[in-house]
Amino acid sequence: MHSPTIPRRSILALAAASLMAPAMAQSDKPLRITLPLSAGSGADGAIRAISASLGKAMGQPVVIENLPGAGGITGTLQIVRAPKDGSHIGVVSNNHVVNPSVYPSIPFDALNDIAPITIIGATPFVLVANPHLPARNIQELVALAKAKPGTLNYGSSGNGTILHLGAAMLVDQAKVDIKHIPYKGMGMLMNDLLSGQVQWAVVALAPAAPHIKSGMLRALGVTTAQRVSSMPELPTIAEQGFPEYALEGWIAAVGPGGLSLTERNRLHRGFQQALAQPEARNALVAQGYEIKLSTPEATAAFMRSELQRMAEVVKNARVKVD
Template sequence: MNYKKLKLFGALIFLGCVNSAVLAQNVKESSNYPNRPIKIINPLAAGGAVDTMARLLAPALQDALGQPIIIESKPGAGGTIGSNFVAKSPPDGYTILMVYDTFAVNPHVYKNLPFDSFKDLTPVTELVKIPLLVVAGNKLPANNLRELADLSKTKSGGINYSSGGAGSSGHLAAELLKSNLGIDMTHVPYKGGGPALTATIAGETDITILGAVITVPQIKGGNLKALAVLGKKRTPALPQVATASEQGLTNFDVSSWVGVLVPAGTPTPIVEKINAAFSQALKNPTVQARMAEQGNEIVASSSAQFGAFLGQESAKWAKVIKENNIQLE
């Protein structure tokens, strides 16, 4: 064997040893996972749908994984700051991203994202689908969509609405709603659903469109009133509230969702453990009771199913934005 062949043979042996060592390390880390506290990053404001969902699931997740669950909010830029933080985190399963529907829209809103939503993060599971509600402050003289449309023509300054940020489901749904009603409304974006909800309760904005997970408690508490459900069917949490379709907007169907991702490169066994833990948490009787109260639909999808769903959501909203000429801030 000549020198060149011997050198190549040695290099191949070295690479094989390195790959074996890396594989062995990944297997060891996967088998030991988790052995320290796990952080869930909420990329939106505290008090919104994601934060509420994370805090509801945390005790059951802690039981399933056997480690403390720490919830940390990193809001800003429609959720892209927190998402970028997780995308740049070590792919070891100890930093988990919980996202709202804005995640699938952001690539169409922010043209220079510091990460690739579909390459730098690995889908884990879609947790739930959440009905969207049009809600108003109690002093607004409108109790349904037709009355809202009539009010928009007489109210000084017109109707304004708050949202959890540009590109959120509430923003896009409101733009579709005003197009279908033939009215104009002014968008007032906030950094998350919590602040948007507070603004409407306080009368700073006329209406908002947000998920049942945070609106239903405020409606039942007498702080807000519901004008419509925007999904295909009424929500069991508020059976008296008619859908937009029932109020004359044929086939109007917009809902929200919450899902979980981890940094790309996270070993598959760890992704599967996280998926199984969330699935177990969603079967907890206390969690299921709260979900039913809020009208949420438990999904608990696989990683592959959630990945396919994200692609469909991205394509759907890209089309809606283009066809309706929606201007995003």
């Protein structure tokens, strides 16, 4: 299963759109953005990096609130219940389309109770191993797992998270027996990965890059459909015998369900104008993201497709969260 293509716009198109669009009216009322994610996470850093440019584009101050918990469900519920006037939106990640499949129930409909505005950007993941593990590529990792079933382990940032599913996808496609060790967040996982308590994991590329370059971690493959420009020598997992493997971490702006298309287009235009500015583009890229903007309609179609794809991944990997 290939990851659906996120609609892309060239920088020239973004710049042209920002020049052609009428200036947005100034307002003292802030645009509130709820992040169902922890402060200091990659998505948190990305949104905070572009918030000043977004505020200028929207003609109003931007106020960001982190509301993590229950895999993002707590914060998303606040977005769902927000006023439907465009004054309060949220930014969600892959977990939004994963949660309906891993939790027994969630208090909202992941598609109908939110109003997609735009994909903002995407970041690659990478499969990394402790260098003491005798595997230098994906084929060697799979061969080792088949030779010693049940003896290898991999870690994740938590049961049912996108990083868990990124590893579980490979385990399922390779038909191998490898133990999963879930952690509560990335901090302890990374510490144990570096020390060798955990043998391998799928993690975000940007924070792992310094450890890869220092030799403290070994990169075996990138999760995206194509190689990444920052490490062009690193092959994809798909290239190494698993052509259906493709995964990246994305963030998307959404409003509460029932938010009018007029308001969604206005907000989408604000992100367009913000990310047409060099300081915002550069800030997002510095956080490890590639800019990928999409119309509200295209964003809705993408999220619907990803929800279906992740449901299949969760089913195949037999992942459940109590």
